[in-house]
Amino acid sequence: MIDLPANTIHGLVALANSIQEICGYVLDDGSFIVMPNISDAPMDSYEVNPESQGWILPMVWERVVAMFHTHPRGICWPSDEDMRNWPPAASEGGARYFIVTAREVREFRLDEDGKPKPVG
């Protein structure tokens, strides 16, 4: 079980019921920020709008504990595209990396071989 407040888990899981992938950040008080997904194929992928990121992140960066995105129909495991676009901030251990489905929130890290590994 992931170490997040129950309200945070319920809120994130509810987002995964959207038909499109939703992405954003979890803050240190358990709240979360949804960022605009500007992917050309938002049903199966996400891309955070860099403009929004540019003005929102500086305001909250010190409070960001995790980045998340949903897999509305997918499994709770990083996709090939997720692996190609693994955020540097998560690789360096700065922020946790969550994948959310309509059933659960799971955290992943890359192991020494660069393979995804569920945490907890």
Ligand SMILES: [Zn+2]
């Ligand atoms: Zn994904």
